Amino acid sequence: xxxxxxxxxxxxxxxxxxxxxxxxxxxxxxxxxxxxxxxxxxxxxxxxxxxxxxxxxxxxxxxxxxxxxxxxxxxxxxxxxxxxxxxxxxxxxxxxxxxxxxxxxxxxxxxxxxxxxxxxxxxxxxxxxxxxxxxxxxxxxxxxxxxxxxxxxxxxxxxxxxxxxxxxxxxxxxxxxxxxxxxxxxxxxxxxxxxxxxxxxxxxxxxxxxxxxxxxxxxx
Amino acid sequence: xxxxxxxxxxxxxxxxxxxxxxxxxxxxxxxxxxxxxxxxxxxxxxxxxxxxxxxxxxxxxxxxxxxxxxxxxxxxxxxxxxxxxxxxxxxxxxxxxxxxxxxxxxxxxxxxxxxxxxxxxxxxxxxxxxxxxxxxxxxxxxxxxxxxxxxxxxxxxxxxx
Numbered sequence: 001x002x003x004x005x006x007x008x009x010x011x012x013x014x015x016x017x018x019x020x021x022x023x024x025x026x027x028x029x030x031x032x033x034x035x036x037x038x039x040x041x042x043x044x045x046x047x048x049x050x051x052x053x054x055x056x057x058x059x060x061x062x063x064x065x066x067x068x069x070x071x072x073x074x075x076x077x078x079x080x081x082x083x084x085x086x087x088x089x090x091x092x093x094x095x096x097x098x099x100x101x102x103x104x105x106x107x108x109x110x111x112x113x114x115x116x117x118x119x120x121x122x123x124x125x126x127x128x129x130x131x132x133x134x135x136x137x138x139x140x141x142x143x144x145x146x147x148x149x150x151x152x153x154x155x156x157x158x159x160x161x162x163x164x165x166x167x168x169x170x171x172x173x174x175x176x177x178x179x180x181x182x183x184x185x186x187x188x189x190x191x192x193x194x195x196x197x198x199x200x201x202x203x204x205x206x207x208x209x210x211x212x213x214x215x216x217x218x219x220x
Numbered sequence: 221x222x223x224x225x226x227x228x229x230x231x232x233x234x235x236x237x238x239x240x241x242x243x244x245x246x247x248x249x250x251x252x253x254x255x256x257x258x259x260x261x262x263x264x265x266x267x268x269x270x271x272x273x274x275x276x277x278x279x280x281x282x283x284x285x286x287x288x289x290x291x292x293x294x295x296x297x298x299x300x301x302x303x304x305x306x307x308x309x310x311x312x313x314x315x316x317x318x319x320x321x322x323x324x325x326x327x328x329x330x331x332x333x334x335x336x337x338x339x340x341x342x343x344x345x346x347x348x349x350x351x352x353x354x355x356x357x358x359x360x361x362x363x364x365x366x367x368x369x370x371x372x373x374x375x376x377x378x379x380x381x
Contacts, residue, residue, distance in 0.1 A: 025261060078262035116271070117306045118280040118313055120360050121264035130261075130271065130278050137259035137271050137278055 012110050017131075019104040019138065020089070023080035026104060026138050028131060029089065033143040036090040040099065043088055047071060050158065055151055061159070062097060064090075069097045070155055072146045078126070091143040098146060107133060112140060229325040232343060232352065235300055236319035237285045237293065243324075243343055243352045250301040250312055252321050267360045272314055274301065281314045282359045287338065293318055304355050306362065313359055328352055 016031040047060035057076035062069045069090065075083050085099035109131040115124060125145045130137055147155070231246035253274065258281055260270035269281045279301065285293045296316035304313040328341040337357035343350050 027261075079264075080262060113278050116278065116280040116311055116313075117362055118268055118282060118304065118311070118360050119263050119265050120362050123263035123265065126262075132273055132276075132278065135273065137261075137273060139261045 014108040014110050015112070016106065017109050017140065018089075018106050019133065020087075021101040021104055022074035022078060022099075023083040023101065025078065025080055026136070027074075028109070028133070028138045028140045029091075029143065030128075030140070031106065033092050034089050035092040037103070038088045038090065040085050040088055043071065043097075050155075055154060058147070058151075058155060061155075067095060068159070069095055070147060070152075071097045071099060073099050074146075075099075077146055091146070094143050094146070095152065096143065096146045109133065109140070115139075229327050231323060231325050232328070233300070234322040234324055234345065234350065235315070235317045236321070237289050238291075238318055240289055241348065241350055242288065243326075243345075243350050244300070244302060244355065245352065246323060248303050248355060250303060252298050252300055253314075255296055255299060255316070265360050269316075272299065274312070274314070277312060279312045279314045281316065283316050284338075284353075284358050285316070287358065288353075302355055304359055304361070313355070315359075 017028040018031050018034060019026060019028050021027070043060070043062060047062045049059060050061050051059070057073045058070045059073065060071040062071060071088065074085070075081065083101055086102045087100050089098040089100060090096075091098060112129040112131050114129045115127050116130075123139075125148065126142060127139045127145070128142045130139050132138070232243040233246050233249045234241050234243050256272050256274070258270040258272055267282050267284075267287070269283055271278045271280050273279075281299065283292055285291060293316050295318065297319055298317050298321065299314040300317050300321060301312050301314050303310045324345055326343040326345055328343045330341045331339050331352075331354075338354055339351045340354035340357075341352040343352055
C-alpha cells in the first residue's frame with residue numbers, strides 16, 4: 001500500500017517592513033518601498049524651500065538627477081502634532097521624500113489585513129492596510145498615498161510658474177548606487193526579532209554604507 | 221404566545237446606550253466582549269475611534285452613541301461585535317455599549333418613511349417602544365448614507381413613543 005505523498009505546507013508569505021514613528025505615532029512601510037533612509041542633516045543645503053499655498057505639508061524640494069523629490073512632512077500629512085524630524089525616507093517609485101521621527105525597528109509581517117471598510121475617507125489612500133505586530137495594530141502606509149496626482153500637479157505647476165530652473169540642489173550621494181546613510185545591522189539595533197532582516201538587505205536597496213546618523217541615537 | 225406570534229417573532233439583541241435601549245437583529249451580532257485596548261492611528265472617519273484586535277481580526281470601533289443619543293459615551297461596559305454588510309461582503313464592527321445586552325424575541329414593526337435611516341423598525345418590549353437599528357445606515361462605509369442631525373429628530377420620535 002502506498003502512503004499518500006505528504007502534502008507540502010505552503011510557505012508563509014512574509015514581507016519585510018520598517019516600523020517608524022511620525023510625531024510619536026507608529027507606522028509601517030514595506031522595506032521594498034524605501035529607496036533610501038537619510039538623516040535630515042543631509043538634506044539641509046540640498047533642499048530648496050518652496051511655498052505652495054494649500055499644501056503645507058510640502059515645504060521643500062530636492063532635485064535628484066532629472067527628477068525632483070517633494071519633501072513631505074509626515075505629521076502634517078497625517079494631521080498629527082508638529083515634531084522635529086530626524087530622518088527622511090526616499091520612497092521608491094514615487095516623488096516623495098518623507099520626514100519621520102525615526103525608525104523603531106525592522107521586522108516582518110505575515111498578514112496584512114485590508115483597511116476595514118468602515119474607514120471611508122482619505123485614509124483609504126494613505127494605507128495599504130493594517131497589520132498586527134507584537135499584539136499592536138500598525139497601519140501600513142501606501143508610498144504613493146503621500147502625494148495625490150492632484151497635489152503633484154499643483155506642486156509641478158507651482159514650480160514651473162516660479163521658474164524651477166533655479167532648482168539645482170541635489171542630495172549628495174556617497175556611493176554611485178542608491179545609498180543609505182544607516183549603519184550596518186551590527187551597530188544599529190533595529191532588528192529585535194530573529195526573523196527580521198538586517199538593515200542592509202538588498203530588497204529595499206538599503207546597502208550598508210558609512211553613516212552620518214549617530215547610531216547611539218537609534219533604539220537599542 | 222400564540223402560534224401566529226411565534227411565527228412572526230424575530231430575535232433581537234437589546235443594547236443600552238446611557239439611559240436608552242436600542243435593538244439590533246440578533247443575526248447581525250457576532251459576540252459581546254469586554255472592552256480591550258483600542259489602537260488609534262490617523263484617519264478622517266470621525267465615527268471610528270480606532271480598532272481592537274479580536275480573534276486575530278482587526279475590528280473598527282464605532283461609537284454610535286453620538287448619532288443616536290446626541291453624546292459620546294464616557295464609559296463603556298462591553299463591545300457588541302456586529303456584522304456590517306457592505307456591497308462586497310460583511311465585516312465586523314465593534315459598538316461600545318454601557319450595560320448588559322439581552323436577547324429577546326419580538327415582532328418588529330417596519331420603519332416608515334418618516335423614520336430616520338438608522339432605524340429599520342420598532343418593537344415593543346417591557347412596555348417600551350424600542351428602535352431597531354439599521355447598522356448599514358448607522359455606521360460608516362464606502363458609500364455613507366447621509367444622515368440628518370440625529371438628536372432632534374430622534375428625541376422627537378422618542379417623545380412621540
